[in-house]
Amino acid sequence: MSKEPLQTLGEFIIEKQDDFRYSSGELSRLLSCIRMASKLVNREVNKAGIADIIGIAGNENIQGEQQQKLDVLANEIFITALSQREVVCGIASEENDDFIEISCKGNAHLSKYVVLIDPLDGSSNIDVNVSVGTIFSIYRRITNPGDPVELKDFLQKGSKQVAAGYVVYGSSTMIVYTTGNGVNGFTLDPAIGTYYLSHKDVKIPTSGKIYSINEGNYAKFPQGVKDYIKYCQEEDGDRPYTSRYIGSLVSDFHRNMLKGGIYIYPSTSQSPKGKLRLLYECNPMAMLAEQAGGKASDGFKRILDIEPTELHQRVPFFAGSAAMVTKAEEFMSKAVDKH
Numbered sequence: 140m141s142k143e144p145l146q147t148l149g150e151f152i153i154e155k156q157d158d159f160r161y162s163s164g165e166l167s168r169l170l171s172c173i174r175m176a177s178k179l180v181n182r183e184v185n186k187a188g189i190a191d192i193i194g195i196a197g198n199e200n201i202q203g204e205q206q207q208k209l210d211v212l213a214n215e216i217f218i219t220a221l222s223q224r225e226v227v228c229g230i231a232s233e234e235n236d237d238f239i240e241i242s243c244k245g246n247a248h249l250s251k252y253v254v255l256i257d258p259l260d261g262s263s264n265i266d267v268n269v270s271v272g273t274i275f276s277i278y279r280r281i282t283n284p285g286d287p288v289e290l291k292d293f294l295q296k297g298s299k300q301v302a303a304g305y306v307v308y309g310s311s312t313m314i315v316y317t318t319g320n321g322v323n324g325f326t327l328d329p330a331i332g333t334y335y336l337s338h339k340d341v342k343i344p345t346s347g348k349i350y351s352i353n354e355g356n357y358a359k360f361p362q363g364v365k366d367y368i369k370y371c372q373e374e375d376g377d378r379p380y381t382s383r384y385i386g387s388l389v390s391d392f393h394r395n396m397l398k399g400g401i402y403i404y405p406s407t408s409q410s411p412k413g414k415l416r417l418l419y420e421c422n423p424m425a426m427l428a429e430q431a432g433g434k435a436s437d438g439f440k441r442i443l444d445i446e447p448t449e450l451h452q453r454v455p456f457f458a459g460s461a462a463m464v465t466k467a468e469e470f471m472s473k474a475v476d477k478h
């Protein structure tokens with residue numbers, strides 16, 4: 140039996156709020172709202188096998204990709220939960236072309252936070268029962284509370300994030316997040332619908348043995364990535380590394396964070412900016428990586444230092460164990476085709 144009583148996510152959020160003497164509790168309410176919405180999405184994900192909700196919803200999102208039905212549902216669940224509780228003044232989602240302003244009711248709505256979200260990550264994996272996730276990123280707005288929210292409130296550097304996290308709907312459902320003071324993970328007890336602290340102060344091993352990349356795109360990779368893959372496969376010391384790629388960023392990142400490893404989604408000759416989105420995929424994962432002692436880069440520079448120019452901006456992404464990301468960067472800068 141464990142000596143310490145199990146701490147719930149709700150208790151943890153309140154305990155951390157008490158660390159800030161002048162906290163208004165707004166961030167705590169926002170995190171509690173994400174916690175609640177994640178349980179609703181979890182219910183839908185679990186039902187996916189039995190209910191007739193698998194398949195293509197028929198709409199295309201701004202990326203020109205077909206939306207799965209669960210993408211739509213998860214998007215609605217998060218937007219409804221966040222807007223009804225008025226814990227944010229604006230939301231930007233992968234599934235919406237533009238950001239959404241949350242209008243005020245009654246007293247002037249003074250929320251100081253905006254949320255950027257990938258409501259369902261890895262959704263192409265749903266119909267084969269593979270883990271999916273939700274990724275979220277929270278910023279303090281730049282414009283004045285009470286004023287209309289503006290695009291610049293969302294286009295902030297990742298280093299300005301107040302909090303970031305993900306939910307992984309896997310063999311168990313977990314929420315992993317940071318408010319800039321380390322990373323903690325909570326596992327859902329589905330019987331009673333409560334998240335318990337299960338992974339306290341997570342640290343990514345400095346180096347690992349896993350590399351995760353979609354090698355089907357090999358021919359289109361920049362030379363630096365090809366060279367790094369060759370390095371991963373060579374027999375020398377602790378190499379060759381093991382190749383693991385699920386195709387769900389949340390799941391691939393989560394595994395590597397716990398075991399040590401590197402996740403790469405590079406630029407390709409077809410997609411020179413890569414595939415993943417800076418604001419609601421890479422920035423939150425980069426903040427988590429750094430808070431856990433790891434590293435996140437676009438192959439040359441720190442993800443969290445990139446000045447965003449558009450909501451759905453894409454960026455090459457290298458994240459995970461610090462020594463492995465540094466090594467991959469070395470290969471990138473040595474290669475002739477610097478992209």
Ligand SMILES: O=P(O)(O)OC[C@H]1O[C@](O)(COP(=O)(O)O)[C@@H](O)[C@@H]1O
Nearest residue numbers: 257259260261262263353386387388
């Ligand atoms: O199939 P690919 O090209 O390897 O891409 C996989 C990547 O695309 C994504 O599925 C994109 O996320 P969405 O499902 O939210 O669009 C990531 O989760 C994943 O890492």
Ligand SMILES: [Mg+2]
Nearest residue numbers: 257259260261
């Ligand atoms: Mg995604």
Ligand SMILES: [Mg+2]
Nearest residue numbers: 233257259260
């Ligand atoms: Mg998505």
